[in-house]
Amino acid sequence: MFSRNKKRPVSQQPAQTPAKPQQNGQHLQSRPSTTSNPYYQHAHNNPPPPPPTARPYRHPPPGADMRLWQVFCNVDKDGSGAIDLRELQQALINSNWTTFDLDTIKMLMNIFDTDRSGTIGFNEFAGLYKYIEDWQGVFRHYDQDRSGTIEERELFDALNGFGYNLSPYIVRMILHKYSSTPVTGYGMPSPSITFDRFVRACVVVKDLTDSFRAADRDNDGWIQINYDQYMSMFLKSP
Ligand SMILES: [Ca+2]
Ligand SMILES: [Ca+2]
Numbered sequence: 001m002f003s004r005n006k007k008r009p010v011s012q013q014p015a016q017t018p019a020k021p022q023q024n025g026q027h028l029q030s031r032p033s034t035t036s037n038p039y040y041q042h043a044h045n046n047p048p049p050p051p052p053t054a055r056p057y058r059h060p061p062p063g064a065d066m067r068l069w070q071v072f073c074n075v076d077k078d079g080s081g082a083i084d085l086r087e088l089q090q091a092l093i094n095s096n097w098t099t100f101d102l103d104t105i106k107m108l109m110n111i112f113d114t115d116r117s118g119t120i121g122f123n124e125f126a127g128l129y130k131y132i133e134d135w136q137g138v139f140r141h142y143d144q145d146r147s148g149t150i151e152e153r154e155l156f157d158a159l160n161g162f163g164y165n166l167s168p169y170i171v172r173m174i175l176h177k178y179s180s181t182p183v184t185g186y187g188m189p190s191p192s193i194t195f196d197r198f199v200r201a202c203v204v205v206k207d208l209t210d211s212f213r214a215a216d217r218d219n220d221g222w223i224q225i226n227y228d229q230y231m232s233m234f235l236k237s238p
Contacts, residue, residue, distance in 0.1 A: 002071055002091050002132070061122060072125050082119035085109055092132070092196070095148035098180075100196035107200055107238035135199050149180065149192035155201075164205055174201055204237045211236070 058081065060069040075083050075091040083091075085105055092100040100108075112120055112128040120128060142158040143150055150158065156171045166174075176183045178201040179191035193201060211233045215223040225233070 002075065002093075002129075064122065065126070068126060068129060069122070071129065072122050075125075080119075082117070082121050083125060084119045088120065094194040094196055096180075096194060098194065098196075101200075103238060104196040104200045107203060110238070136195070139195050139198055147192070149194055150198050151175075151190060151192050155193065155198075158198075158202070159205060162202065162206075164209060166205075174205065177201070200238055207237045208233065 058073065058079065060066065072083070073079075075087055077087050077090070088109065089099050089102065089105045092105070094100065108128060108131075109118075109120065112124045112131070114124055115121070138158070139150070142154045142161070144154055144157075145151070152172060152175050155175050156166075156168065159166050159171060159174070175191050175193065178193050178197040180194040180197055181191065182188055183191040212223060213219075215225055215229070215233075
């Protein structure tokens with residue numbers, strides 16, 4: 001799920017690569033018409049920064065898993081020693097080559113940025129990596145037709161497998177809410193959920209169920225909560 005830039009599809013390549021610095025002035029002078037272009041002038045006066053390969057050499061923490069350290073360094077593109085939201089989103093790829101959606105990335109940052117620095121350090125990354133790997137196993141288990149996405153029956157089986165006693169109606173609502181494609185309109189494909197949204201859907205179901213159970217003190221399946229409690233229950237979910 002962490003891309004290593006080996007098989008990145010064309011659509012995942014950066015839209016623009018930095019222009020190479022000019023070797024000498026002759027090439028520029030032979031094409032005077034381009035100097036009237038304000039964008040060209042800007043690029044000429046402000047040469048692009050050096051390529052990211054100029055990052056300083058970094059040492060792993062003592063006892064670090066070297067395979068994991070290598071993945072961490074690949075994700076930490078700017079070599080800052082920590083992974084920010086943008087770096088994490090660029091690294092996490094669904095099986096259909098889309099990057100993880102922003103809400104899922106924010107959810108993962110929220111779970112694993114335990115020191116609340118706003119970034120993921122190496123130790124935090126170890127937890128995040130294992131979490132993703134574990135969820136990959138779950139996803140593969142329930143993606144029974146190996147389509148790379150979770151469809152209605154598979155979602156029903158997954159949520160039941162986790163122990164949530166949800167009606168088919170509620171499972172369909174979850175499917176439509178987290179579907180990676182539009183679910184209304186003529187000729188639309190059947191709704192299905194990519195890995196990133198599947199993880200988020202399951203976390204939301206767990207969070208809401210936990211909130212309900214905490215409020216259902218006599219465990220009779222009914223709760224009495226006020227408006228603030230009701231709103232915060234939903235808004236705390238990713
Ligand atoms: Ca970084
Ligand atoms: Ca499937």
